Amino acid sequence: MCCPRGRGLGENEEQSIVDLDQDTLRNVLERVDAVTLLRAEGVNKLWRKVARDDRLWEPIALRLWAGSGKLECIDEMTHYIRFRAVGFRTAVRHWIYSYVGKPNLNTPSDYNSIPDFYSIDPQVFSSQIGPWVQN
Amino acid sequence: MSNQSESPNPTSSSNKITLKTSDNEVFEVEEAVAMKFCTVKQYFDDENNNNVTSGTSTTLIPLPNVESHPLAILITYCKKHLEIKANNADNKKEMEIDMEHYEREFLKNVMPQELTELILAANYLNFKEALDFFCRAVASAIQNKSVEYVRKFFGLESDFKPGEEEKLREEFAWSFEGVDED
Structure with a gap:
């Protein structure tokens, strides 16, 4: 389960390089924002695996959900259960795409399974996790 | 105002504990320091329970998963x-405030590769404050940075199959815009 050994950062080339394992990597990625987390999937296979862990997406999704003001008609538990069924990462991606526009590719089927009430006011979205998105 | 120069160590009269690293270096540390490493504390407590004559001077604790370099820093x-x-x-x-100040200074003298070693060592030793600190440091170092920068x-190098990386990049193209300069 290890990743390839790579080159160092210039002057320290002779130093041996150790890689983070899944647990410690998750520990690091718990602390980055949603877009950095999405981008982290592109580093290598291990990073992709860890960055897709829904445990990392849960707090991000719940933060969004708390800020969405869409709670009036549904009790929290029902909402949470639906959220889980869809997947937190999927739900956040859906939000992001509703904000920056869907990428132009074959739409994965999981988008369609997200109920409408998860859609979020772009205004709210941008104040929640939007600061990194260039306008 | 709180910079007293005498040793503030609360257990200065106490035992020393000896730690032996994977590269066979020996560190003698105050018990108070060693007890912050939960893995060491566990070992130490178990030893004490099994050994009535302990409580005297030194105990040697082997750390087969920690090298001397990160241990010294920790x-x-x-x-x-x-x-x-x-x-x-x-x-x-x-x-x-003091801690934040110290941590900021601390990071100026640490190389990226060392951070990885430190995280793994802190994780193995179960030294929570340090693990939290180093993870925060790495997270803020890669926050809003490009994939190339992170690698x-x-x-690290990409180990994706041909096509996999392109697919990711296509989907997340928008996320690659506006990353910080390296």
């Missing part, structure tokens, strides 16, 4: 951590 960090805590025992706010930072 010990320094831990000592400072305890010192700052002792100096500001009655003022949490003050303690946090360079950790000395």
Whole structure:
């Protein structure tokens, strides 16, 4: 389960390089924002695996959900259960795409399974996790 | 104002504990320092339970998964951590400010590769404050950075199958815009 050994950062080339394992990597990625987390999937296979862990997406999704003001008609538990069924990462991606526009590719089927009430006011979205998105 | 120069170590009269690293270096540390490493504490407690004659002077604890280089840094960090805590025992706010200041200075002398080693060592030793600190440091180093930067930072290379990376990049193209300059 290890990743390839790579080159160092210039002057320290002779130093041996150790890689983070899944647990410690998750520990690091718990602390980055949603877009950095999405981008982290592109580093290598291990990073992709860890960055897709829904445990990392849960707090991000719940933060969004708390800020969405869409709670009036549904009790929290029902909402949470639906959220889980869809997947937190999927739900956040859906939000992001509703904000920056869907990428132009074959739409994965999981988008369609997200109920409408998860859609979020772009205004709210941008104040929640939007600061990194260039306008 | 809280910079007393005498040793603030609360257990200065106490036992020393000897730690032996995977590269066979031996570190003698104050018990208070060693007890911040939960893995060491566990070992130490187990030993004490099994050994009636203990409580005297030194105990040798092997650390087969930790090298001397990160351990030395962790010990320094831990000592400072305890010192700052002792100096500001009655003022949490003050303690946090001192700690933040120390941590900022600390990071100026640490290379990216060392951070990885430190995280793994802190994780193995179960030294929570240090693990939290180093993970935060790495997270803020890669926050809003390009994939290339992250790879360079950790000395990683892509191991994706042909096409996989392109697919990811296509989907997340928008996320690659506006990353910080390396």
